Amino acid sequence: MVIKGIRTEKKEMNIKIVNIADKLKLIQEHWKPRIAGELNDSYVKLVRLKGEFIWHHHESEDELFWVVKGKLRMQLRDQELIVGEGEFIIIPRGVEHRPLADEEVHVILLEPKTTVNTGTERSERTAEAEWI
């Protein structure tokens, strides 16, 4: 019980409030997701998008895109979906997709810790996510 108490206390000390807009202001580059939180086996990531990404898919991870600013064009092989502010879309594992941003878009990503931004593809856009 004492051990559990100590662990809980330590956990409580680490609990922080994260302001999304403030964190996004710290991000300079496009297409480089930064980690803003972790829970269970997942990361909450923040990313600024502008321009076009590459076609890719994730073998065994579903991915959530939540638009907090701007308008995200999500291309799938058979359609294009427009995700506006205050909206989210979940791309299931295995589904090829390509995000596009005509103007700058701010996105929150939710995905397993194992997820690589370019999925099974490797390109100059492949980025290791760091904490922000």
Add this chain to the structure above:
Amino acid sequence: MVIKGIRTEKKEMNIKIVNIADKLKLIQEHWKPRIAGELNDSYVKLVRLKGEFIWHHHESEDELFWVVKGKLRMQLRDQELIVGEGEFIIIPRGVEHRPLADEEVHVILLEPKTTVNTGTERSERTAEAEWI
């Protein structure tokens, strides 16, 4: 390959854009989270809060509270944190907490599918989440 193709096609058809504000308008009751999306082993839930909840903890699930409207008071045993609009807080497993809402608060929850809203406690507030 054919089988995989069919499965992928079916998955693409199920991809939908979810508008948070629109979904929240459909919710009548307070403290009853509704499921708005699923990915990996987790649900994205929406909930309207007003008043006070019960003290509880989740044995093995971390829980994310994301405030989209209003101001959430999150009581921990040793402190109280105020989570404002556009901010989130992650309560690690094992940490006792009690959400309070003086005025109505709209929250997005992210948690494993196994999570019960009242954690290890059972009360009249215990609710099975349904899709919205």
